[in-house]
Structures are given as C-alpha cells and as structure tokens.
Amino acid sequence: MHIIEKKSQFRFADNTEDLSETDNFPRFPWLRKHLFPITLISITILAFLLRVCMYRFESYDFDHYLIKWYMQMQAGGGLFALRQPLSGCNYTLAYLVLLTPYIALHTSALAAVKSTSIAADFLLAASCALLMHTVVKSDKSRRFWCTVVYTAVLLFPNTFIDSALWGQCDSIYTSFCIFAVYFLMRRKNIPACAMLGFAFAFKLQAIFILPLFIFAFVSDNRFHLKNMLAVPAAIILACLPALLTGSPLYMLYKPYKTQVGVCASLDYCCPGVSTFLVKFPFSLFKNAQILFVLTCMFAALLLLVHTQRRMDKIQLLLMGTWSSLFCVTFLPCMHNRYIFVPDILLLLLVFAGRSKGDAICLFAESTVSILSWMNFLKKGYTPIPMPVLALIRFGCVLWLTLRVWQELHFGMVPADGTKENLPRFRWLNQYLLGIGLVGITIFAFGIRLAFYPFKSADFLSFVQKWYEQLEAGGGLTALQNPLLRFNYTLPYVMLLSPFAALHFSALTAVKAISVLADYVLAVGCAFLLKAVVPPCHSRKYWCAVVYASVLMIPETFFDSALWGQCDAIYAALCIFSLYFLMKRKNFSACILFGLALAFKLQSVFLLPLFIFVFFTDRRFRLYHFVGIPAGVIIASLPAVCCGAPLSMIWQPYLTQTSKSTQLSANSPNAAAFFGRLPFTEMRNVLIFFTISCLLVMLALLLYRGRCLTPFQILLLGAWSSFFCVCFLPCMHDRYAFLPDMLLLVLAFVSYKKSAVICAATEIVVSLLSWLFCLEFPYQPIPMPALALVRLSCLVWLTLRLWYVLKRPEKDKPLELEPLYSLSE
Known part of the structure; x- marks a missing residue:
C-alpha cells in the first residue's frame, strides 16, 4: 500500500470583483511564511506547560519505589552507588545512570524523575516526526505531516499521562524503538540494531519489536545476521558510565532476570487474554500463552517467506504495530504500561496510512490503555470492567490482523531483480508447505501438552x-456389567477401554483421544x-x-x-x-x-x-x-x-x-x-x-x-x-x-x-x-x-x-x- 497524497485546498465562495489588488491578499502574509517554525515552538511550549501542570502529582509507584531508590543513590554518591545493586530496585542500569546528574545537582527525586520523562516525550515526538519524514513521499506535504505527527505525539494523552503524571520512563525506550524502525525503513540495519540495543538497555519491553527485526531479516537481503551484534554493543555503551565506575557486569541483565522471576500472576491490570484466565493456575497457562504467540509469529513468518517480496515502509510499520500489540495482548505477566510502544506505532500508522479503520482502532486502543492505567494512578479505581476493555483490545488486534493479511496479499513490493534486493530464502519456498505443516503441528501439540495437568x-x-x-472391569469386558452407568455414548467409552486395559491414567486416556481428534x-x-x-x-x-x-x-x-x-x-x-x-x-x-x-x-x-x-x-x-x-x-x-x-x-x-x-x-x-x-x-x-x-x-x-x-x-x-x-x-x-x-x-x-x-x-x-x-x-x-x-x-x-x-x-x-x- 502506498501513500495517496491529498492536497488540501480551501475554497471560499466570495466575490472578488470589487476588491482592490491589496485586499486579495490574506492577513498576516509574513505569518504564513514562518508558520511551521512558529507552530513547532508554540506546540512545544504548550506541551511543556501541560506537563508542568501535572508536576506535583506523586503516583503510587513513585511513593513506594522510585523515591527509595533515588535516596539510596543520593546516599551512595550518585554513580558510585551503582557499584552494587540497589535494594529492591528493578530498574535498568541505563535509566539509573540518567538520574545521577540530578543527584550531583541536589535535585529532588520528583523533579529528577519527571524532568527525565518529560524530556523523553520531546525526543519521542522528534523521532516520530523523523519517521514520518521518510514515509511521506511528496516534498510539498512532508513538512506539514511531520509537524502534525510531532503535535499529535506531544498531545497524545498516553504520552503526557505516562511521563508527567505517572513519572514513568516509557517514552525513553519507545523513542529508541521508533528510531530503530526509522533506520529499518532506510535499510540502515546496523544503526537500527543499535537503536534496538539502546531501547533494550532501558526496558525489557523493547523485545516486543524484535519480531519486526526477524520479519525484516527474512524480507530484506541486505539485513545480515552479524548486524545484530550492534544490539549487545549498544546495551554496553548505554551503561558504560556505570561500568567505568565499578558496576559489575551482571547488573546489565539483573533487572531483566528480576522482572521475569517475580511474575506470579497471569495478569497485572493489562487488558488481554490473561484478563479472563486469572483464576487458572499460573504455571498452567504461562507456557501455553508463550507457545501460542510463538506459533502465530511463526505462521506470519512463513506467510512472509511465501510472498517472496520485500516489505515497503508502510508495511514495516504495520507489521511492527501488529506484532507488538499481539504480544502484549496474548503474552502472560503483562503490565498495563507495556502497551505504550504499540500505541505510538499505531498512532504513526494512522497518519502514514490515513485509513479510517486505523483511526477508529487507535481511538479504541488508546482509550483502553488509559482506562486500564486508572487502577494504578488511583488505587482500586476501574471505571470500566477489565474484561470489557480486553474485548475491545481483541477487536483492535483482529482489525490489524486483517490489515496484515490484506497487505501481505496485495501490497508487497516486487524485488527489482538485483542480488541485494532479492528476498532471503527464495530456495525455501518449494519446501515451505511441508515446513509450515510440521512446524504448526509441533507447536500445536506443545500448547496442548502444556494443558495436560489440568x-x-x-x-x-x-x-x-x-x-x-x-x-476395574478389564477394559471392554467391563461393559457387560449391567450396573455400569454413564451418560457418555458407547463408542466413546469403547475408545477409552484400550487405555483402561493397558492401565493408563484416566487423564492421559481422555486427553490423548481428544487431542488426536483435534488433528483429525x-x-x-x-x-x-x-x-x-x-x-x-x-x-x-x-x-x-x-x-x-x-x-x-x-x-x-x-x-x-x-x-x-x-x-x-x-x-x-x-x-x-x-x-x-x-x-x-x-x-x-x-x-x-x-x-x-x-x-x-x-x-x-x-x-x-x-x-x-x-x-x-x-x-x-x-x-x-x-x-x-x-x-x-x-x-x-x-x-x-x-x-x-x-x-x-x-x-x-x-x-x-x-x-x-x-x-x-x-x-x-x-x-x-x-x-x-x-x-x-x-x-x-x-x-x-x-x-x-x-x-x-x-x-x-x-x-x-x-x-x-x-x-x-x-x-x-x-x-x-x-x-x-x-x-x-x-x-x-x-x-x-x-x-x-x-x-x-x-x-x-x-x-x-x-x-x-x-x-x-x-x-x-x-x-x-x-x-x-x-x-x-x-x-x-x-x-x-x-x-x-x-x-x-x-x-x-x-x-x-x-x-x-x-x-x-x-x-x-x-x-x-x-x-x-x-x-x-
């Protein structure tokens, strides 16, 4: 799908016959000449004032966690406090490094946290405008759409509620994720991987755009596996000041291990599939949900390989939006703020594709995100039940899935025939059907195996x-007993009898028959x-x-x-x-x-x-x-x-x-x-x-x-x-x-x-x-x-x-x- 440029022309039905030559000019012609810089400056000032209005609010996370970690860093002397892990801290080393200059300036914890997050909002808006600059093809409208996107990101409620009100740092890693997508669109894969590494250094949730890099690797022959070495290099570079002052290397990955290890519930107020599974045992569904997401990504990868064509810029953005939103919706242990990257990508997709369906999807999804945040911003406050929000989010995922399916059918960019532009794994296409069937069969069995103990x-x-x-009756011969009573039909009981004769457990017999019937x-x-x-x-x-x-x-x-x-x-x-x-x-x-x-x-x-x-x-x-x-x-x-x-x-x-x-x-x-x-x-x-x-x-x-x-x-x-x-x-x-x-x-x-x-x-x-x-x-x-x-x-x-x-x-x-x- 390519961008359709639409020229906005305002027509006024007025009579100009009696007007002088001077009257035909609009008022303030000098203002029109400098409209874009004036607009950018005005929006930046207004967006900053909007965030200043929320400065005094202290969230539950800030009162119970952030202020304690900041005080430990103050007591330890800033960067030198990071020579050993902070007590109870699960924030990454890169983010803590950003807070250390404020400690040297004796800034309060609230000012340090919120000023960092607010500055990241403007970086995020700039990165989104830069991505829009490479998407829009017309030189005449490029500056206009970049300004619109810059404004939309700064005034998007999800951004200023997350940073200025809640004091969270999601804008930081999201900015690097957007830069990564931007470089992928430019086919500059080493900088793209480096940006992914910087994003990963700040938040583990940057992993949600990793499927996009796999899709790009399959679709683009210029993307080499060695380019991914830039990811760990960027992580080390982001934490270099702390490492130079004596921080141990294990602190690079300790927050990730902590976040994964403390997950004890399927749902942390994030509307998704886990919302409906809260009463099931955690261990039962965790593996099944992960396998389900991996299987769906595997299916999308096979479909992309089968197209034998390269994704264009809009399709890269669409695939990134769909894969990240799908992961957040179906993976276990998701928190409510993990949806931040998909929401920003969906916002960009609306302006890049200019589809009414995408705009409705954005409105629904952003509303769901904000309403799910209310429980943390004001403890115990849930204006709309979480299952209802989850169903709305399912609708958004379904819409994006249909969009991806449509794009992969009709919108792929043909390769131009040169070796560097040909898609990867062209030889695989003749074996693709067999690989797909075997892979789906194994993944599907793995999901069913995860449910076996229930x-x-x-x-x-x-x-x-x-x-x-x-x-007790020896299998099929037990049916001779006239006292045997059940409301299952005779053929089904007959299927169970060989398992009973061989003394298999009842759970194994029942589920083996049912799972085999799934494949039939x-x-x-x-x-x-x-x-x-x-x-x-x-x-x-x-x-x-x-x-x-x-x-x-x-x-x-x-x-x-x-x-x-x-x-x-x-x-x-x-x-x-x-x-x-x-x-x-x-x-x-x-x-x-x-x-x-x-x-x-x-x-x-x-x-x-x-x-x-x-x-x-x-x-x-x-x-x-x-x-x-x-x-x-x-x-x-x-x-x-x-x-x-x-x-x-x-x-x-x-x-x-x-x-x-x-x-x-x-x-x-x-x-x-x-x-x-x-x-x-x-x-x-x-x-x-x-x-x-x-x-x-x-x-x-x-x-x-x-x-x-x-x-x-x-x-x-x-x-x-x-x-x-x-x-x-x-x-x-x-x-x-x-x-x-x-x-x-x-x-x-x-x-x-x-x-x-x-x-x-x-x-x-x-x-x-x-x-x-x-x-x-x-x-x-x-x-x-x-x-x-x-x-x-x-x-x-x-x-x-x-x-x-x-x-x-x-x-x-x-x-x-x-x-x-x-x-x-």
Missing part, C-alpha cells in the same frame, strides 16, 4: 469415576475447503492455512487439552460427512453422519441440512438415510459383541434429554432471556419456533428449485446448525462447537472481512461462556450480553444465506489465486 470439574466428578469402573478435525476442515474451492495453484496453501487455524484457535485446544472433552470427534465426523455430501456421495455422507451421531447427540443439529439436500438433489435417494442408523450400529458393534447390552446404545441419549430442567445450561442463546419463565411452556415454544423456521427455509429452497452447490451446502450447514444452537432449549455451552468450526471454514472460503469478524466474534462468545464451567463460577460478561452478540452473528449469517440463495451468480466462493503465484 483436571476439570467434569473430569473429577464423572469421567474419572467411569474410567475407574472400566479399568483440522484435516477434515482442510478437505472441506478443498471440496468448496475450485482447483487452482494456491488451493493447497489455503488448505494448510485452514488446518493451522483450526489447530490454533483457542476453542479447539480449550475443549480437548484443557477441558478434556470429545467434541472434536463428532465435529470431525460431521465435517467429513459434509465433504462427501458435496462430492455427491450421499450414502457415505449418511454413514459418517451416523458415526458422528453415535458419538454425540449434538450431531443432530446437522440433520436439517441432509433434509434440505434430499429435497433439492435428485441423486439423494430416500434409502440413503439408512446409512445413519447403520453408522450408529457400526460404531457400537464391537462393544455389543463384547457383551454390552443393546440398550446402552440409546441409553445416553435418553439420559441427556430426560434430565434437562433448564432452558439454557450456560449457553448464550435466545433461551438465556427466558430463564425465569415456566420451563415446559417455553421449551415447547422454542422447539416449535425452530422447527417452523427450518420448514420455512425448506420451502424457500423448494421454491428456488435449484440444486445446491458445495459453497451453498457449507453455508446452509453452518446456518442450520447455528440456528438450532441459538434457539433450541436446554443447550449447553459446548454445543456451538460444530457451528463454530463451520463458520471458521466459511470465513476462509468467503474471503470477506465480515465473515472473518463473524467467525471470530462467535468463537470469542463461546470461549467466554465456557469460563463459567472451567473457572466456576467466573462469568466476566453476563450471559444475556453474550446471547445478543451470538444472535447478531446469526442475523449476519442469515442475511448472507439469503443473498447467496437469491443471487448465486454474484456471490461465489473464493476464486483462489490470491496466495501469491510466483509468476506474477
């Missing part, structure tokens, strides 16, 4: 007891996309992307590796049945649907689709439906042959339906609004309403009188299953698992931003509804609010389905050639 309430209360009965589900979704999308060069890459997405969305590994549930089994069988339905192999589709039904009763949500296809496709015969009970019997046959009574085939279904006494069992659907109304009457109302709407859809399909295409089958399957979950009574929280997977595949097939937003929103709704059971009784967002969001997704899906059925020729699946054909 035992959910369902596991402790039910599954473990049933497994112990199986183990991912393969099934890839096959489903392959059936929908017409053959093309890049279809195999899209299948790999879908495979990776299914494995990496939190809903799949929360369900299997954390919760130990088996929803991936029936969902995978339903996906494969859809695949065969698209291939017009209807009997095979019915058998697979029967197998899915044998594992979970919730597979019935896909039954309306089979009825729709039966009425619209002549090749779908009535006898094909025999495959459904045949699949159920086939799945249960080994257990029956081993002595299990036939009644155990349908006993779990009867148990599940007869014990339902709530309109909504923690499921955010329409029934969540009617919890206080009579159960029997509202249950019947919701059932008949759902059946009526499905019959209306059948009538519409019959009136249309056309056979369904694979894309329409996918869309109709997602709609029918999602509609059932949204309106049927007695729905549990995990019943939306299959519709969510179909929506995810639909998002890639449709290739529309609205489809991606709908799928992402629905997955977040499902995860938030699960927290009530996983972290009982934690419910960060009220269930009716989640139900409204889910119903909004259903409305979008219904409108999309209506449009596709009404005008099929104008809404087709992805005509896939956007994944970078090298012949372009």
Whole structure:
C-alpha cells in the first residue's frame, strides 16, 4: 500500500470583483511564511506547560519505589552507588545512570524523575516526526505531516499521562524503538540494531519489536545476521558510565532476570487474554500463552517467506504495530504500561496510512490503555470492567490482523531483480508447505501438552469415576456389567477401554483421544475447503492455512487439552460427512453422519441440512438415510459383541434429554432471556419456533428449485446448525462447537472481512461462556450480553444465506489465486 497524497485546498465562495489588488491578499502574509517554525515552538511550549501542570502529582509507584531508590543513590554518591545493586530496585542500569546528574545537582527525586520523562516525550515526538519524514513521499506535504505527527505525539494523552503524571520512563525506550524502525525503513540495519540495543538497555519491553527485526531479516537481503551484534554493543555503551565506575557486569541483565522471576500472576491490570484466565493456575497457562504467540509469529513468518517480496515502509510499520500489540495482548505477566510502544506505532500508522479503520482502532486502543492505567494512578479505581476493555483490545488486534493479511496479499513490493534486493530464502519456498505443516503441528501439540495437568470439574466428578469402573472391569469386558452407568455414548467409552486395559491414567486416556481428534478435525476442515474451492495453484496453501487455524484457535485446544472433552470427534465426523455430501456421495455422507451421531447427540443439529439436500438433489435417494442408523450400529458393534447390552446404545441419549430442567445450561442463546419463565411452556415454544423456521427455509429452497452447490451446502450447514444452537432449549455451552468450526471454514472460503469478524466474534462468545464451567463460577460478561452478540452473528449469517440463495451468480466462493503465484 502506498501513500495517496491529498492536497488540501480551501475554497471560499466570495466575490472578488470589487476588491482592490491589496485586499486579495490574506492577513498576516509574513505569518504564513514562518508558520511551521512558529507552530513547532508554540506546540512545544504548550506541551511543556501541560506537563508542568501535572508536576506535583506523586503516583503510587513513585511513593513506594522510585523515591527509595533515588535516596539510596543520593546516599551512595550518585554513580558510585551503582557499584552494587540497589535494594529492591528493578530498574535498568541505563535509566539509573540518567538520574545521577540530578543527584550531583541536589535535585529532588520528583523533579529528577519527571524532568527525565518529560524530556523523553520531546525526543519521542522528534523521532516520530523523523519517521514520518521518510514515509511521506511528496516534498510539498512532508513538512506539514511531520509537524502534525510531532503535535499529535506531544498531545497524545498516553504520552503526557505516562511521563508527567505517572513519572514513568516509557517514552525513553519507545523513542529508541521508533528510531530503530526509522533506520529499518532506510535499510540502515546496523544503526537500527543499535537503536534496538539502546531501547533494550532501558526496558525489557523493547523485545516486543524484535519480531519486526526477524520479519525484516527474512524480507530484506541486505539485513545480515552479524548486524545484530550492534544490539549487545549498544546495551554496553548505554551503561558504560556505570561500568567505568565499578558496576559489575551482571547488573546489565539483573533487572531483566528480576522482572521475569517475580511474575506470579497471569495478569497485572493489562487488558488481554490473561484478563479472563486469572483464576487458572499460573504455571498452567504461562507456557501455553508463550507457545501460542510463538506459533502465530511463526505462521506470519512463513506467510512472509511465501510472498517472496520485500516489505515497503508502510508495511514495516504495520507489521511492527501488529506484532507488538499481539504480544502484549496474548503474552502472560503483562503490565498495563507495556502497551505504550504499540500505541505510538499505531498512532504513526494512522497518519502514514490515513485509513479510517486505523483511526477508529487507535481511538479504541488508546482509550483502553488509559482506562486500564486508572487502577494504578488511583488505587482500586476501574471505571470500566477489565474484561470489557480486553474485548475491545481483541477487536483492535483482529482489525490489524486483517490489515496484515490484506497487505501481505496485495501490497508487497516486487524485488527489482538485483542480488541485494532479492528476498532471503527464495530456495525455501518449494519446501515451505511441508515446513509450515510440521512446524504448526509441533507447536500445536506443545500448547496442548502444556494443558495436560489440568483436571476439570467434569473430569473429577464423572469421567474419572467411569474410567475407574472400566479399568476395574478389564477394559471392554467391563461393559457387560449391567450396573455400569454413564451418560457418555458407547463408542466413546469403547475408545477409552484400550487405555483402561493397558492401565493408563484416566487423564492421559481422555486427553490423548481428544487431542488426536483435534488433528483429525483440522484435516477434515482442510478437505472441506478443498471440496468448496475450485482447483487452482494456491488451493493447497489455503488448505494448510485452514488446518493451522483450526489447530490454533483457542476453542479447539480449550475443549480437548484443557477441558478434556470429545467434541472434536463428532465435529470431525460431521465435517467429513459434509465433504462427501458435496462430492455427491450421499450414502457415505449418511454413514459418517451416523458415526458422528453415535458419538454425540449434538450431531443432530446437522440433520436439517441432509433434509434440505434430499429435497433439492435428485441423486439423494430416500434409502440413503439408512446409512445413519447403520453408522450408529457400526460404531457400537464391537462393544455389543463384547457383551454390552443393546440398550446402552440409546441409553445416553435418553439420559441427556430426560434430565434437562433448564432452558439454557450456560449457553448464550435466545433461551438465556427466558430463564425465569415456566420451563415446559417455553421449551415447547422454542422447539416449535425452530422447527417452523427450518420448514420455512425448506420451502424457500423448494421454491428456488435449484440444486445446491458445495459453497451453498457449507453455508446452509453452518446456518442450520447455528440456528438450532441459538434457539433450541436446554443447550449447553459446548454445543456451538460444530457451528463454530463451520463458520471458521466459511470465513476462509468467503474471503470477506465480515465473515472473518463473524467467525471470530462467535468463537470469542463461546470461549467466554465456557469460563463459567472451567473457572466456576467466573462469568466476566453476563450471559444475556453474550446471547445478543451470538444472535447478531446469526442475523449476519442469515442475511448472507439469503443473498447467496437469491443471487448465486454474484456471490461465489473464493476464486483462489490470491496466495501469491510466483509468476506474477
């Protein structure tokens, strides 16, 4: 994406015929000639006065930490006090060196801290203006945009609240981060690495732009690995005065080790994914979150390698903004001020790209940051609940992710053919698909392995007891016992029996089956996309992307590796049945649907689709439906042959339906609004309403009188299953698992931003509804609010389905050639 220069012209509809020649000139022409320097001086003075107004405020951090460390330095004689670590101090040596001249001048601690931070604000504004100078191409408007950015940074509330009010030093390391990005844009990689080293010397949080350097190394053949030696050199140079006066070398890294070592909580008032995980054990999610971020960065790196093109300046800025914001949102142990660098980069992206969506994203993200700071500025004050702020930040991350995806598709700069401008690792492209699949598979397994020790309430209360009965009975032969009681289906218990016979632990057996089913589900979704999308060069890459997405969305590994549930089994069988339905192999589709039904009763949500296809496709015969009970019997046959009574085939279904006494069992659907109304009457109302709407859809399909295409089958399957979950009574929280997977595949097939937003929103709704059971009784967002969001997704899906059925020729699946054909 390139900058589109827009000339601002002010036109006045006045009559100049009667004016003299002198009257045609504007007032104060000399002022216009010197407008930019006058503006810069005025803004600088006003910004300084704004910060002076906040001088007297002493934050909690200053009263309890900073003033004590400053007094220790005063007592020790400034730089000489740094010969040994200050008691309880976790600030870096480079920052303490900056404070030592104030000690020699006998300046108060408040003046020293705040004057350093305020001076860094102006350095930050200058660095941002310099970066804008290299981004803007037009010489006429360059000075104007540099002045605008300088002004915006100084008046940005996040900057003066952080420095002048809070007395923090985030502007220092952020300035060096901006200088580093500036030199990367100029392709001066040694100064860029040096600036990264200076930033790292002041704050460990400078590591959040390290992914940008890795992206630049892959994208730019001029970037050599030896350039990174400038990073440690700059760190030593920043701390050189203290080292020359006798500070030990270990003080260079001791603050980093201290900051990492004292982390004992997933969340430190930073709105992000950790906000919803505060009740989980710290050790359980810490490694999983780190692996998740590494996997996403690995996927972005593979996508960048696959483009075989070099990033331009705007794309460097976009990738830096996205990667840093993604890290802060998903990594554990994040503090509220760690978002400072992403916010400044997002501010620059708004002025560089001039996109309305980026501007809205900046407003939302900066507001979230300021509101999350209030708890530290005024202890205990949180005007907006932290989960709400986290959801807004998720929206910003989703927007930037879509922007990165769009830029990597259509905006990459072609290499000019010279050796130094060709992208790195061009030879790797032919092996990229295999490397990506293996890497994602290993990373996904690592995330699931991190969740292995967790035992959910369902596991402790039910599954473990049933497994112990199986183990005591010798595995499959235990099913002969008529006293054996469980509400899991016979095929699933049959899968557990070999583990019981081999005396594996219950936790290992349950989670091994569920995790394996995740991979089968991912393969099934890839096959489903392959059936929908017409053959093309890049279809195999899209299948790999879908495979990776299914494995990496939190809903799949929360369900299997954390919760130990088996929803991936029936969902995978339903996906494969859809695949065969698209291939017009209807009997095979019915058998697979029967197998899915044998594992979970919730597979019935896909039954309306089979009825729709039966009425619209002549090749779908009535006898094909025999495959459904045949699949159920086939799945249960080994257990029956081993002595299990036939009644155990349908006993779990009867148990599940007869014990339902709530309109909504923690499921955010329409029934969540009617919890206080009579159960029997509202249950019947919701059932008949759902059946009526499905019959209306059948009538519409019959009136249309056309056979369904694979894309329409996918869309109709997602709609029918999602509609059932949204309106049927007695729905549990995990019943939306299959519709969510179909929506995810639909998002890639449709290739529309609205489809991606709908799928992402629905997955977040499902995860938030699960927290009530996983972290009982934690419910960060009220269930009716989640139900409204889910119903909004259903409305979008219904409108999309209506449009596709009404005008099929104008809404087709992805005509896939956007994944970078090298012949372009």
